Amino acid sequence: MLTKLCPVFMPPTGMVIIPTGSGTEPRLKIEYVEQILSNRVNNAGEEQYLVLWSSKSSASFPPLSWHNLNELSRCLELVQDYLEAKLHASLSRKRKSPDTGNDLDGHRPSPAERRLKQASRSSSVVSSSSTSSLSPHPPNHITHPQPPEYKIYNGVLTHKGGYVVAKYASSPDVPRLNIRDVPTAQMISTANRSSTRSAEDVIRAEILRRLRALPGPKIRLTNTFDSSSPSLRFQWITEYVLREGVFKADAATQEGCLKCSPHMGRNIGCEYTKRCDCLEYAAVDENRLSPEQKELYAIIRAEGGSTIGLPKKFPYYAEGTKEEKTGCLVPFYLKSRNPIYECNDNCKCGRYCRNKNVQFGRRVQLEIFKTSSRGWGLRCRQDLHQGEFIDTYRGEVITDEEATRREDSAGKSKASYLYSLDKFAESEGLSQEDLYVVDGEFMGGPTKYMNHSCEPNCRQYTVSYNKHDCKIYDIAFFAKEYIPAFEELTFDYLDKDDDDEEDGAQEPEEQPDEDSVPCLCGAKKCRKWLWT
Numbered sequence: 001m002l003t004k005l006c007p008v009f010m011p012p013t014g015m016v017i018i019p020t021g022s023g024t025e026p027r028l029k030i031e032y033v034e035q036i037l038s039n040r041v042n043n044a045g046e047e048q049y050l051v052l053w054s055s056k057s058s059a060s061f062p063p064l065s066w067h068n069l070n071e072l073s074r075c076l077e078l079v080q081d082y083l084e085a086k087l088h089a090s091l092s093r094k095r096k097s098p099d100t101g102n103d104l105d106g107h108r109p110s111p112a113e114r115r116l117k118q119a120s121r122s123s124s125v126v127s128s129s130s131t132s133s134l135s136p137h138p139p140n141h142i143t144h145p146q147p148p149e150y151k152i153y154n155g156v157l158t159h160k161g162g163y164v165v166a167k168y169a170s171s172p173d174v175p176r177l178n179i180r181d182v183p184t185a186q187m188i189s190t191a192n193r194s195s196t197r198s199a200e201d202v203i204r205a206e207i208l209r210r211l212r213a214l215p216g217p218k219i220r221l222t223n224t225f226d227s228s229s230p231s232l233r234f235q236w237i238t239e240y241v242l243r244e245g246v247f248k249a250d251a252a253t254q255e256g257c258l259k260c261s262p263h264m265g266r267n268i269g270c271e272y273t274k275r276c277d278c279l280e281y282a283a284v285d286e287n288r289l290s291p292e293q294k295e296l297y298a299i300i301r302a303e304g305g306s307t308i309g310l311p312k313k314f315p316y317y318a319e320g321t322k323e324e325k326t327g328c329l330v331p332f333y334l335k336s337r338n339p340i341y342e343c344n345d346n347c348k349c350g351r352y353c354r355n356k357n358v359q360f361g362r363r364v365q366l367e368i369f370k371t372s373s374r375g376w377g378l379r380c381r382q383d384l385h386q387g388e389f390i391d392t393y394r395g396e397v398i399t400d401e402e403a404t405r406r407e408d409s410a411g412k413s414k415a416s417y418l419y420s421l422d423k424f425a426e427s428e429g430l431s432q433e434d435l436y437v438v439d440g441e442f443m444g445g446p447t448k449y450m451n452h453s454c455e456p457n458c459r460q461y462t463v464s465y466n467k468h469d470c471k472i473y474d475i476a477f478f479a480k481e482y483i484p485a486f487e488e489l490t491f492d493y494l495d496k497d498d499d500d501e502e503d504g505a506q507e508p509e510e511q512p513d514e515d516s517v518p519c520l521c522g523a524k525k526c527r528k529w530l531w532t
């Protein structure tokens with residue numbers, strides 16, 4: 001069987017040796033690579049990966065070649081896909097249900113994983129039967145002939161414009177290998193014995209490089225469970241990326257507070273909340289209302305109308321309060337979930353206005369870490385005070401129609417990264433189709449990794465810089481309570497209020513539908529299923 005899989009052992013004369021020592025080593029262009037199919041450590045001790053080249057010339061015998069990590073430095077995403085598939089294949093082999101053949105965690109294997117699993121099963125059959133046909137314990141002195149260490153099958157390698165290129169070739173001295181048989185049993189058994197450590201290190205170093213490029217305190221990455229890293233396909237961004245059909249009012253048209261100034265007493269900007277235009281829609285400070293204002297406010301609440309002229313509550317504690325409170329959300333906002341209207345660049349209140357916070361970005365040290373059962377999670381390396389701002393949720397802003405399309409095409413797991421910007425839907429009479437959705441799956445920031453808890457320690461708040469734009473605003477996470485360093489940061493994906501449960505709302509114990517995901521938050525009041 002082994003010889004059928006690797007039919008012709010001929011010297012690899014069809015191979016073009018890529019010159020080395022000429023400065024930079026030529027690289028492979030990701031556009032020309034279909035997939036990585038196997039790994040080995042070559043005779044020189046170098047970690048190598050088997051590349052399946054995209055080929056129009058031959059469907060059954062496309063070029064396949066082995067490359068080191070330097071050559072693959074532009075294809076690391078594909079190396080990561082291969083390592084992930086290999087990890088899943090070995091995990092699901094260990095965890096396979098005997099009755100159904102399905103993985104116990106419900107994970108549907110990708111074509112690459114299926115190929116790896118199938119091949120690894122046939123590899124174990126081949127090796128056990130061939131061993132038993134020889135002798136149960138082969139004597140130590142029997143040495144098996146080592147197959148030649150080919151560099152390429154079904155083609156030749158050359159380089160063009162600094163890139164390695166493979167071309168289909170069918171000459172008799174080119175080793176042939178049908179793609180149907182790849183990875184061969186021998187490749188699988190070699191791959192299972194060969195280290196992938198260098199690739200894992202290179203991928204991790206690349207993720208760390210990208211994290212270092214983000215503004216704000218350094219973001220760490222910790223994985224004590226396995227050798228995986230977050231996806232290299234994820235693009236780290238600090239601002240929303242607006243997609244087709246999404247419109248945001250130009251920042252220059254944002255209305256600023258023009259009656260305020262930076263130096264109105266304590267140098268904290270908009271101190272006179274009655275006259276600050278940005279605070280027009282902010283929460284009214286009922287404790288400061290005169291009897292007449294109380295009457296007026298009761299009418300406004302019943303019939304609608306502007307609250308301009310009434311004293312407002314600032315969302316954040318000002319500088320000069322206790323150090324651990326400065327900049328934190330005040331209890332009223334923390335509890336009420338009122339939208340926060342921060343001052344903007346068109347305001348006259350200056351940089352140090354106490355009504356500016358989220359817009360300056362993250363200031364806490366975050367760590368992305370691998371959890372035991374819920375993929376990656378997020379925690380803070382420092383204690384967080386109650387009401388302290390953590391970070392915003394970032395991603396592509398797409399239309400509701402596009403979100404539905406993405407959701408339908410990706411299945412159940414996809415919904416988890418979609419965040420609807422629906423805070424003002426009811427008050428502004430926006431229909432579902434009018435709403436925008438933030439998709440943090442492919443682009444975003446570290447908050448992408450925040451997991452759900454039915455008893456969360458963080459909460460999401462609406463932060464607006466343009467009171468007239470109800471469709472695009474920031475989603476900002478704040479600590480709901482004091483959070484000691486290294487405790488996982490979680491929020492409620494359904495954004496339920498604490499009182500909801502106290503009202504006695506019955507949560508389903510039964511699986512709501514077949515796509516429901518069990519909640520593993522471990523909280524006492526766990527609702528058992530995500531998104532219920």
Ligand SMILES: C[S@@+](CC[C@H](N)C(=O)[O-])C[C@H]1O[C@@H](n2cnc3c(N)ncnc32)[C@H](O)[C@@H]1O
Nearest residue numbers: 374375376416448449450451452518519520521
């Ligand atoms: C926004 S992501 C959170 C980051 C995710 N853990 C990761 O590794 O990318 C949401 C996904 O995380 C997992 N998850 C989050 N919270 C969970 C929980 N309480 N129980 C089970 N899975 C959870 C689910 O797979 C969910 O679809």
